[in-house]
Amino acid sequence: MNITAKKGDILTQDVDIRIVGIYEGENWENDFILRLGEETGGKLKVNAKKKEFEGKAGQMLNFSDLLIVGLGKQTNLSASLREVSGSIYGFLQGLPVTSVAIELFGEDDVKFDAKITGQKIAEALLLASYQFDTYKKPKQKNILEEIYLIAEDGRDANKAQKGIEKAEMLIDGVTVARDLVNTPAQDMKPTRLAQTAEKIAKMSPNIKVRVYNREQIEKKKMNAYLAVAQGADSEPRLIHLTYKPEKAKKIVAVVGKGVTFDSGGLSIKPAQYMETMKCDMAGSAAVLGLFAALARTNPNIEVHGIIAATENMPSGKAIRPGDIVRAANDKTIEILNTDAEGRLTLADALVYAQKQKPDYVVDLATLTGACVVALGEEISAVMGNDSDLSKSLMAAAEKSDEQMWEMPLYGKYAKLIESDIADLRNISSSRYGGTLTAGLFLKEFINEDQKWAHIDIAGPAFAEKPMASYLGKGGTGFGVRTLLGWIETL
Numbered sequence: 001m002n003i004t005a006k007k008g009d010i011l012t013q014d015v016d017i018r019i020v021g022i023y024e025g026e027n028w029e030n031d032f033i034l035r036l037g038e039e040t041g042g043k044l045k046v047n048a049k050k051k052e053f054e055g056k057a058g059q060m061l062n063f064s065d066l067l068i069v070g071l072g073k074q075t076n077l078s079a080s081l082r083e084v085s086g087s088i089y090g091f092l093q094g095l096p097v098t099s100v101a102i103e104l105f106g107e108d109d110v111k112f113d114a115k116i117t118g119q120k121i122a123e124a125l126l127l128a129s130y131q132f133d134t135y136k137k138p139k140q141k142n143i144l145e146e147i148y149l150i151a152e153d154g155r156d157a158n159k160a161q162k163g164i165e166k167a168e169m170l171i172d173g174v175t176v177a178r179d180l181v182n183t184p185a186q187d188m189k190p191t192r193l194a195q196t197a198e199k200i201a202k203m204s205p206n207i208k209v210r211v212y213n214r215e216q217i218e219k220k221k222m223n224a225y226l227a228v229a230q231g232a233d234s235e236p237r238l239i240h241l242t243y244k245p246e247k248a249k250k251i252v253a254v255v256g257k258g259v260t261f262d263s264g265g266l267s268i269k270p271a272q273y274m275e276t277m278k279c280d281m282a283g284s285a286a287v288l289g290l291f292a293a294l295a296r297t298n299p300n301i302e303v304h305g306i307i308a309a310t311e312n313m314p315s316g317k318a319i320r321p322g323d324i325v326r327a328a329n330d331k332t333i334e335i336l337n338t339d340a341e342g343r344l345t346l347a348d349a350l351v352y353a354q355k356q357k358p359d360y361v362v363d364l365a366t367l368t369g370a371c372v373v374a375l376g377e378e379i380s381a382v383m384g385n386d387s388d389l390s391k392s393l394m395a396a397a398e399k400s401d402e403q404m405w406e407m408p409l410y411g412k413y414a415k416l417i418e419s420d421i422a423d424l425r426n427i428s429s430s431r432y433g434g435t436l437t438a439g440l441f442l443k444e445f446i447n448e449d450q451k452w453a454h455i456d457i458a459g460p461a462f463a464e465k466p467m468a469s470y471l472g473k474g475g476t477g478f479g480v481r482t483l484l485g486w487i488e489t490l
């Protein structure tokens with residue numbers, strides 16, 4: 001499926017179907033809508049009335065070779081453009097069309113930015129066209145070949161084309177992440193994540209990768225991470241990707257939780273909660289997706305991607321509730337619940353990340369079920385020790401239409417993770433506030449002067465039902481677009 005921006009008049013395009021937008025509350029006597037009226041042989045108003053089409057976002061009115069789409073309120077378009085574009089893709093999917101022209105919809109002309117608009121429409125179309133077909137032949141083949149975004153008078157097709165190209169680079173990265181999350185855990189062992197990292201490193205001379213095996217991880221004294229890995233038959237891999245441009249303005253370390261399957265370990269999960277736990281490496285998938293995008297976008301920021309990959313399995317070798325381990329920063333942890341394993345892997349990964357002397361450390365993790373209880377399935381939680389950093393991440397998330405809300409690292413709750421016989425316990429002594437105490441646990445592994453933010457993506461990483469018109473079930477690639485957008489603001 002190619003998407004190309006083109007200068008021209010949308011109504012004179014020689015394609016299977018032309019797609020134009022009408023705003024809610026737009027004046028139906030304006031020149032363009034009058035032309036649409038002629039184009040439909042005078043049926044526009046009658047049909048609109050019959051179908052109650054008022055231009056509300058996502059409404060559609062179809063005249064076989066002309067589709068009229070509701071754009072919602074004009075002032076609201078920037079917030080709904082991806083959603084509207086996704087619905088267009090959904091509509092086209094059922095039709096025997098191979099070529100389409102879509103109006104380069106815009107906000108009012110003052111705010112109009114052809115690059116951003118082109119990028120948003122293309123992102124949504126590409127995300128919507130995603131299919132995971134490794135294990136099942138797709139029901140519907142994608143027969144759409146050419147999509148043209150038509151820039152009318154006064155709108156810059158070249159800029160729109162730049163936006164489309166940006167979207168393609170980003171969505172390639174998102175697709176990497178979605179495929180990794182969707183692949184069953186039987187085929188997505190830590191070694192497979194490492195192989196993927198090695199493949200991505202080959203995409204750019206600026207990317208290098210180092211992979212450490214169990215023995216080498218032991219030498220690094222990452223015993224909290226190893227405590228999780230000891231119960232699994234599959235071998236752990238510590239993965240360190242480095243993207244180094246010629247001149248770097250800043251250094252960033254991005255840490256992704258990479259538990260390729262979370263059974264809970266000896267504190268085993270009930271069957272229902274285990275069903276989707278192949279998604280517990282979604283943080284690491286976002287890191288790998290980010291690097292795939294970095295290979296093509298080449299920003300002037302040095303980026304380290306760190307993944308402490310392992311399975312969490314019960315076995316005769318598995319860590320027991322009550323066991324105490326010493327993490328790489330010498331803090332001891334009483335492991336009272338082996339299902340709170342993500343924070344154990346991240347603890348050592350964060351210590352390792354800080355050795356790269358980064359200006360910022362950001363971790364992404366499907367860390368707590370409590371986060372899904374608090375914020376639902378679409379919203380991630382951000383917690384950090386530097387409010388500018390958290391704010392800039394949230395601003396990038398908003399631009400990407402990824403949801404991120406701040407939760408507090410409330411210091412007084414630190415007593416809930418104190419242990420009588422070790423420096424820390426890995427679960428809270430309270431039933432409540434589980435996302436916050438997990439964040440506070442991670443903070444114990446962050447140096448005093450290190451700017452850091454933790455993003456709990458347990459909700460949005462994996463969609464059990466479609467999350468948007470352009471984001472279907474399964475792995476969402478959450479975080480890739482936001483992280484890249486954020487890196488570009490540094």
Ligand code: BES
Nearest residue numbers: 337339340342366367368369370427458
């Ligand atoms: N991977 C889970 C969290 C999770 C839950 C991710 C739902 C995605 C969807 C994590 O390792 C976990 O099991 N957390 C426990 C922590 C508890 C034992 C303190 C939880 O949330 O129940």
Ligand code: MN
Nearest residue numbers: 262339340341
């Ligand atoms: Mn767990």
Ligand code: ZN
Nearest residue numbers: 259262280342
């Ligand atoms: Zn987990």
